[in-house]
Amino acid sequence: MKTFGLGLLALAALAAAPGSASAQDVSCPVRLGSIIPLTGPQGPIGKPIADTAQLAVEHINEAGGIKGCPVELILRDDTGQPTVGLDAARYLVDVQKVPAIVGVVGSGIALPIVSSVTTAAKVPMVSCCAVTPTLTKMAEKGETDGYFFRTIPTSRVMGVAHAVAATDRGYKKVAVIYVNNDFGLTLTDDFKKAFEAMGGEVLGTFAYNENQPSYRAEVQEAMALEPDALVLLALSQDGATIAREWISLGGTQNLVLHNTLRSQDFIDAIGPRYLANAAGIDNAQVEGASVDAFNAAYEAKFGKPPVGPGLHTVYDSVVVTALAMEAADTIDGTAIRDNLRVVTSADGEVVVPGPEGLKKALELLKEGKTIRYTGATGPFQFDKNGDVSGPALIWEIKDGALVTQKVITLEEMDALFKEIGF
Numbered sequence: 001m002k003t004f005g006l007g008l009l010a011l012a013a014l015a016a017a018p019g020s021a022s023a024q025d026v027s028c029p030v031r032l033g034s035i036i037p038l039t040g041p042q043g044p045i046g047k048p049i050a051d052t053a054q055l056a057v058e059h060i061n062e063a064g065g066i067k068g069c070p071v072e073l074i075l076r077d078d079t080g081q082p083t084v085g086l087d088a089a090r091y092l093v094d095v096q097k098v099p100a101i102v103g104v105v106g107s108g109i110a111l112p113i114v115s116s117v118t119t120a121a122k123v124p125m126v127s128c129c130a131v132t133p134t135l136t137k138m139a140e141k142g143e144t145d146g147y148f149f150r151t152i153p154t155s156r157v158m159g160v161a162h163a164v165a166a167t168d169r170g171y172k173k174v175a176v177i178y179v180n181n182d183f184g185l186t187l188t189d190d191f192k193k194a195f196e197a198m199g200g201e202v203l204g205t206f207a208y209n210e211n212q213p214s215y216r217a218e219v220q221e222a223m224a225l226e227p228d229a230l231v232l233l234a235l236s237q238d239g240a241t242i243a244r245e246w247i248s249l250g251g252t253q254n255l256v257l258h259n260t261l262r263s264q265d266f267i268d269a270i271g272p273r274y275l276a277n278a279a280g281i282d283n284a285q286v287e288g289a290s291v292d293a294f295n296a297a298y299e300a301k302f303g304k305p306p307v308g309p310g311l312h313t314v315y316d317s318v319v320v321t322a323l324a325m326e327a328a329d330t331i332d333g334t335a336i337r338d339n340l341r342v343v344t345s346a347d348g349e350v351v352v353p354g355p356e357g358l359k360k361a362l363e364l365l366k367e368g369k370t371i372r373y374t375g376a377t378g379p380f381q382f383d384k385n386g387d388v389s390g391p392a393l394i395w396e397i398k399d400g401a402l403v404t405q406k407v408i409t410l411e412e413m414d415a416l417f418k419e420i421g422f
Contacts, residue, residue, distance in 0.1 A: 026331060028069035032057070032321065033076070033098035033123075035088045035113070036314075037105055040080035041210055041235040044265040046105055049128065049310040050075055053103055055301055056318035063358035066325045073318075074098060078109050080210070080235065085109035089117040100325070100336050101125045102317045105310060107132035107155075107183035110148075114138065119147050122333040124340065126321045128314035131155040132182050133190075139385035147337055149386035151316040151377060152283055155183065158259065159190025160416050161281035161392035162231055164408060165256050167198045168394070169279065171229040174200065174256070175222040177215075177242055178233035180207035187233050187258075190422075197420040203227050208242065210235065215242045219249060229254035236260055240269035253277045259309040262395060262402060272400040284393035284407050285312050286378035290352040294376035297354045306376075307402055315353065316375035320344065323358075323373055326365045344381050348372035389413070 034053055037046035057073045065071060074096050078085035085106070092098045100123060104110045110130035115138075118125045127150040136154060138144050166174055176191065178184035184207065192202045203225040206218045219242060222230060232255060234242055239261045247253060247270070257266075257280035267275060285291045294315060298306040306312065321336065323343040328335035343361075348370035351361035364371050372379070380388045391413055394406040408416075 026067045026069050029072040030066045030069045030325065030331060031072050031074055031096055031098045032318070033074050033089075033092035033096060033101040034103040034318075035076050035078050035085055035092070035101060035109065036103040037080045037109075038075075038077040041237040042080045042105055042260070044236045044263055045260060045309055048308050049103065049105060049314045051302070052298070052306070052311045053128075053314050053318050055298065056315045056322075059297065059353065059355050059358055060319065060322045062355035064362050066322055066362075067331070071322060075103075078106070080106060080109075082106075082108050082112050086112050086116060089113040093117055093121045093123055099123060099331050099333050100321050102321050103128055103314060105129040107134070107186075108181040110135065111182060114144055114148050119143070119145050122147060122337075124149060124321070124333055124337040126151065126317040126340070128152060128317040129310045130183075131158060132186050134182055134186065136385050136387055139387075144386070146386070147333065149340055149382055151320065151375070151380065151388060152310075152313045153388060153390040155187040156190045156417070156422050157283065157390060157392055157413060158281060159187055160194045160413065160420065160422075161394065161408060162191045162233075162256055162258075163194035163198050163200070164392075164416070165279045165281055165394045166195060166229060166231065167200060168406070169229070169254070171254065171256075172200055173203050173225075173227050174229045174231050175203050175225050175227040176205040176231045176233065177218055177222055178205065178207055179235055179238065180209050184233055191231065191233075193422075194416070194420050208234070208238065210238055212238070213241075214245065216245055216249070218242070219245045219251065222246075223249060223251050227252070229256055231256045232261065233258045234260065236263065236266060240266055243270050247274050256280070259283065262307075262309055264402070267397060267400060267402070272397055275397045278397055279405065280395045282309055282393050282395060283313065283377075284391040285376065286391060286410065288374070288378055290350075290357075290374040291376060291378055293357060294353040312376040316377050316380070319353065319358065319375065320373055323361055323365065323371070326362055341382050343371055343373050345370050345372050346381065350374050
């Protein structure tokens, strides 16, 4: 058995520690499943998300591992396709016997996995990026049995952020092109409700199917309405194709873009000179020591700041799951599920990202103490449905680079939700 560099005395100490199962009871390494698109339409954003998930595992292992064992991230590429994601989940659960799954970027990937694999297998999923409210509705009906969590707010936060970005720029009448799946449809509905509550009008909404060589028909239908702006709720590669066709056919360069397009690849594919009027949205992080700790660790590893969708949230999805493993008496799905809220307890001792912060967290858990993991996204707690709240940001492109133009704070977002009626 691997002992992760620990001698017999250290193992004996771990076995005697309160609130922690002994390393002898655990098969090393501790496996953690992950499903992330590395290729396909979401590949350009999926690869950095996967790299960040691996960074979180590195930090956990530098901090001492889980119950004296190193963590191994078993990563599967879903290629952005629900059937591939479903097969990946079955492989992780049935073959690799992982006790938990993290990552899972697309809502269209998460839904069938929760419905057909993880809930029945009693394996918790902690998604970094699936935002559909349908998962909340499933939880409310008891259809997830408490095994679904996410470290990203639902699409309603993003819908409101899109509406703020559009109204701040004085757009009164907009057209929407959106990806034809549950994520795109629910986000479009949320945006429409928010934008109309703020005095705007949605002239028309147009669904597109993924992985097509051209979207000229959808673009021409939307352009015929002569909107003030185009709201583009698209995946990375498809979004670039749609934006290029929109601009080449003479559409307005007033674009409101989803967080899936917040990447240098998208800017390079369109050309920065055509994006001077573009604005986009993403989830934001509160300010504080925990966010600073993650940002510094990320930049030290990759040589650049963590700018892009899913980076902060995937780090938290991996770390909070690992801490729940440590807090659990046994590393099984139900025990992990039952400890995910324990390690973010409001009355716990605050611990932060990075090897030193996680080392402190693991030591406190071994001592049987309560912790409050305050993560890369700031402080968060899972509600009864496994959801979290959070702020949002509006970004622009200046001199070919992504810059944050505005942050909508959590307090402001809560006020907007009440005003809109969410």
